[in-house]
Amino acid sequence: xxxxxxxxxxxxxxxxxxxxxxxxxxxxxxxxxxxxxxxxxxxxxxxxxxxxxxxxxxxxxxxxxxxxxxxxxxxxxxxxxxxxxxxxxxxxxxxxxxxxxxxxxxxxxxxxxxxxx
Amino acid sequence: xxxxxxxxxxxxxxxxxxxxxxxxxxxxxxxxxxxxxxxxxxxxxxxxxxxxxxxxxxxxxxxxxxxxxxxxxxxxxxxxxxxxxxxxxxxxxxxxxxxxxxxxxxxxxxxxxxxxx
DNA sequence: GCAAGGCATCGACGAATGTCAATGGATCGG
DNA sequence: CCGATCCATTGACATTCGTCGATGCCTTGC
Numbered sequence: 402x403x404x405x406x407x408x409x410x411x412x413x414x415x416x417x418x419x420x421x422x423x424x425x426x427x428x429x430x431x432x433x434x435x436x437x438x439x440x441x442x443x444x445x446x447x448x449x450x451x452x453x454x455x456x457x458x459x460x461x462x463x464x465x466x467x468x469x470x471x472x473x474x475x476x477x478x479x480x481x482x483x484x485x486x487x488x489x490x491x492x493x494x495x496x497x498x499x500x501x502x503x504x505x506x507x508x509x510x511x512x513x514x515x516x517x518x
Numbered sequence: 519x520x521x522x523x524x525x526x527x528x529x530x531x532x533x534x535x536x537x538x539x540x541x542x543x544x545x546x547x548x549x550x551x552x553x554x555x556x557x558x559x560x561x562x563x564x565x566x567x568x569x570x571x572x573x574x575x576x577x578x579x580x581x582x583x584x585x586x587x588x589x590x591x592x593x594x595x596x597x598x599x600x601x602x603x604x605x606x607x608x609x610x611x612x613x614x615x616x617x618x619x620x621x622x623x624x625x626x627x628x629x630x631x632x633x634x635x
Numbered sequence: 636g637c638a639a640g641g642c643a644t645c646g647a648c649g650a651a652t653g654t655c656a657a658t659g660g661a662t663c664g665g
Numbered sequence: 666c667c668g669a670t671c672c673a674t675t676g677a678c679a680t681t682c683g684t685c686g687a688t689g690c691c692t693t694g695c
Contacts, residue, residue, distance in 0.1 A: 418580055418581075418613075418614040418641090419581050419584065420573065420575075420581060422569050422572070422585060423568075423573060425565050425569065426564065426565060426568050426634075431564045431565050431568075434558075434561075434564050434633065434634055435560055435561045437633070438555045438558040438559040438564075438630070438633075439555075439559035441551075441552070442552055442555040442558075443556075444549050444551075444552045447543065447548045447555075448542050448543060451542065451543050451548075452542065455539070455540030456539060456540060458537075460537070460539070461535040461536055461537070462671075462672065463535060463536050463672090464536045464537060466671095466672095467536065468542060471654075472655055473673095474656080474657095474672090474675090475653070475654055476672095477672065477673055477674085478652095478654085481674095482652095493661085493672090494535075495662065495671090496662050496670060496671050496672080497535045497672085498671075498672060508635075509633050510633075512629065512632055512633035513555070513633040515629055516626050516627075516630040516633065517543075517626070518543060518551065518625075535671095560683080562683090579641075579643095580641070583642095588683095589684070589686080590643090591642085591644080591645095591684080592685070593642095594642060594643055595643090595644095595682095595683075598643080598644095610691090612641095612692065613640070613642085613691080613692050614641070614642090614692095615641075615642060615643090636695105637695085638693105638694090638695085639695100640691100640693085640694105641690105641691085641693100642690085642691090643689085644687105644689075645686105646685105646686090646687085647684100647685085648683105648685090649682100649683095649684090650681100650682080650684100651681080652679100652680080652681070652682085653678105653679090653680080653681095654678085654679090655676105656676090656677090657675085657676085657677105658673105658674080658675075658676100659672100659673085659674075660672085660674095661673100662669100662671085662672105663668105663671100664668095664670100665666100665669105
């Protein structure tokens, strides 16, 4: 990959093309951040996180099923995905299940969520 | 917030848990944000954006192909995806193609990128 | 003009994703 | 105990995604 560079001429194009790049992120870090983004890479889940952020308290699943034009299993699936990514938390009270944003979100997750208008 | 609903049997169901939710984001907004997140929902593209951010100048495609253990078409594919999402910009100089972060990124994109360590 | 190299595009294939219908497990009110 | 309600899980299906190999288009150097 090392390219020959005629040091004589090529005033502006000096850098043949390749340049010394910054050390990449650790693979695990990149994977973790990508997972956060993947969890947010869907309009429905964007809305869910937005609603959880706006309501400062836990939100019942029935609220989500009422808010979206989707079947209940689909809503459950999206919530499970947010939970698997570590973005939300859930508990049951009686018949109902409530979800809330985790309060111990990693910085990357907090910043990603902050990108939602 | 629980609505006290006496025995006036509404044809609608009586909810004992649901709260008044914030108005959802406009569908188009949610879709736009989701597209940004989808563009960043891959470890390779996270690394690419990270490198573009670190190198304050345009980066040659050959640098990316050298940095990743991926075939050249795959690298090209990822760059095209970042470009389609409006995150990066590209131009050709001689034989080489250079990519750079767009300088007119929407706020959501800028914030999403800021979530990358 | 020709050969070489850098990149994008195409075609293909397995894996993952979003959605639904059907089912099952809890929990509550009679 | 019974039936009703809420929710998660399962199975199925079409779509999208990440990756590769092959090919084609430009630009440069001879």
